Amino acid sequence: MKKLVTFALLLLAAISVAACGGRPVEEPNELRVMTHDSFAVSEGIIEQFEEANGVSVVIVQSGDAGTMVNQAILNKEAPVADVLYGIDNTLLTRGLDEDIFVEFTGDASAAADYQLDDAGRVVAIDYGDVCLNVDLGYLADNGLAMPTSLDDLIKPEYANLLVVQNPASSSPGLAFLLATIGHYGPDGYLDFWAALKDNGVKIAEDWESAYWGDFTVGGGGNYPLVVSYASSPPAEVLFADPPVSEAPTAAVVAPDTCFRQVEFAGVLANAAAPNLGTKFIEFMLSPTFQEDIPMQMFVFPVNVNATLPDAFVEYASIPEQPAFVSPADIAANRENWIEEWTDLMLR
């Protein structure tokens, strides 16, 4: 029996030692970047920063964007990273109010057009527009025109054609709800949704089930209109099977129908390597990193000097006038709007 206990204690010790063994030693030549699970980058890009600065970069993926921001807030006294990348305008105020960032001291002129923080703590890196996508083949077969406004969606000819995502759990779903609030105002958007409900809108839980389950192009569904991204049509071409020369889908980019998600990066408070972090954010704004963004993450670079890949030039469209709701308004009303919407649409 004694042997058994000794074994048990040894094993426990072994587990805890093994568990602690992988602890990264904080070295001045290591930069840690916290980001969400959609982060992707080509091989050889980050290596350029590493070689130029003699450091190694560690990417810490931390779940979806909301989960990541919450983690950063909970650990703000002792952050796991130096830089956070991927907080968007729907979450920005939550992060700023909790003081997770320090002021950015580097050169962020390339991102100036997208700045939403007066105190200059965060730097815009990329943006993506959540827009309606249509099945072009379906519209052609049925003699329907592309919708050109949100009002079109409540007309009888578009009855039972649209699938949207639940804003309570889906990021594009929330963005589309914000587009309707931006367009109709906080007092008018529910009337629009009531009419949309009468017109047979389908509500899917998340982007995956809407696009792959309900959308006619994605797979087995019956809905030729879906809430997705302005960059989805180029992806339909790039990853087509069999190859196609024209996109089977198109994004509706008419004024006030899309909502723009801008993703920011910032140096975290209490970071171990804040200067390196500042350099890295400047690197993310350089054409090297910016030109890599579209094909990896299917969003657009903020730097106007970055050249877009051919597929984006040919198949992607950028809405000139997306609907706008300020980050502060979103932070103040998000829960309330979602509850009102849920009360109306799902109960």
Next chain:
Amino acid sequence: MFQSPKKTTETHSFRVTLLSRLTSPQALWVLPLAFLGLFYFYPLGRIFVVSFADGGIGDAIAKLISSAYLQKVLRFTVWQAVVSTVLTLIAGLPAAWLVARFDFRGKALLRALTAIPFVMPTVVVATGFNALLGPRGWLNLGAMEWFGATAPPINILNTLWAILIAHIFYNLTIVVRLVGDFWRRLDPRLAQAAQLLGASRWVVFREVTFPLLAPAILSAALLIFIFDFTSFGVVLILGGPQYSTLEVEIYRQTVNFFNLPLAGLLSLLQLGATLGLTILYSRLSEKVSRPLKLRSDVVTQRKLDTWQLRLLATVIIGSLIIFLGAPLLALALRSVVGFGDRLGATRGVDGTGITFKYYQMLWVNTRNAAFFVTPIETIMISLRNALITVVMSLTLGIPTAWLLAKRGVMARWFDPIIMLPIGTSAVTLGFGFVIAFNRAPLNLRASPFLLPLAHTLVAFPFVVRSLLPAWRSIQERLRQAATVLGASPLQVWREVDLPLVGRAAAVAGAFAFTVSLGEFGATSILSRPEFPTIPVAIFRYLGLPGAQNYGQALALSTILMLFCSAGILVIENLRVGDVAEF
């Protein structure tokens, strides 16, 4: 100036007591207590402290009391869990009987089949259901073609039925394994004796078999209930947005609204319900379980030797294969049918037939992505995690279940606690891990053991529950006999107990293996980009439009299915010290 002899004796006897305490079996409690204390209660305590630090608990309670919506969610959570559990038991018991009492070819494969759903990520299962039952799924397409219907006749997706069916689909294996494996060791002579004394088959089942099986059935029901009670993906994706459970609300309050006090309160509620149920279960199972002479397969199983039996077996196996296999097969078929074919039905595009190109594409880094990992590497990463999980959870689970089976004071206290990890909201515990293990001395963020540790925590209740009925049924007389014959406690344990629970240990290991392979909730928060598990890789493909991405997600899901069945077959064939020699 001199030591009193009395004092020396006292010190000596104290040492003896201490020594015997330390070396007594009770000292083994250190193992599960330390594990749960460090990796469960500590992170959970941290997140609750943070959640309730600013006194938001009062507002949270007020909101819970005043919100009709939250109360509706609570009622629905309980209701759907009760119905799902009952239906799963009804659906699973015939299969458990067949697997337990009969020896037929392909049984191992059948058992492996029931385990596959258990590991499949919900999004993938939803894809399978959609391919089969969706508006343009095969059943509807077929029905419309044959019967000339103009609209799809089957519309169960996004209804309550979808939730119930998916819960049965996922949890059937728990009945087959927990009940079936206990049943196969029950002495059939008890039932035969009753029959000889004139009892009808039904009376035999009601009065003899069922009472003897009760502990295993209760065990299975409890696990299934807690699983359905804390259901997340199934409710969201298959049930659709109009349904919500407690777990879903905890996730939304935490991630979307960052309302930690309310999320914490709901989490506590879910924990309380789990604890209450488990205490109830423990009391019940103590009443109903009795020591039994367990028998080897040679005695308990027979061939399907009459045509009635063969017919019955065919019906049961056939239904199982259709119910579990059809959605999986629909999924696998979609992974080898070109995307053009699927649109072909509506667009008149010529199909390209069967193709394996999506599998070939898995090996190509089309986008030159920095964290690209081939499927083989992903499988190796998942396999490594799963094996570490099996070793850790068996190392902890075998002595824990043994201690619980001995029924001391500690066991009474500890028994309900074992179930808590699966009753805990994944997002609450995930954030607990994040704040508890981020800095020295417990910085596990980059440790390769972090994921297996989280998986062990999830698998632990299954492992203990699989082992407990077998261990409780070992008769004390065997141990006493061994002791009388001069065996040390360790020898008794090794020579008597271990061989008798070998089978249960294999089942427990298989559970741990599958839990680890399919786990996604904790994995998505804690995994590292360089080491994606298979479910993480599937989600990467599903996140982008384009037929290739979809095809590759399905191909990888099919690989996960095959790989899981292979793993289960291997583990179950290990049969650590089976009782065949009895």
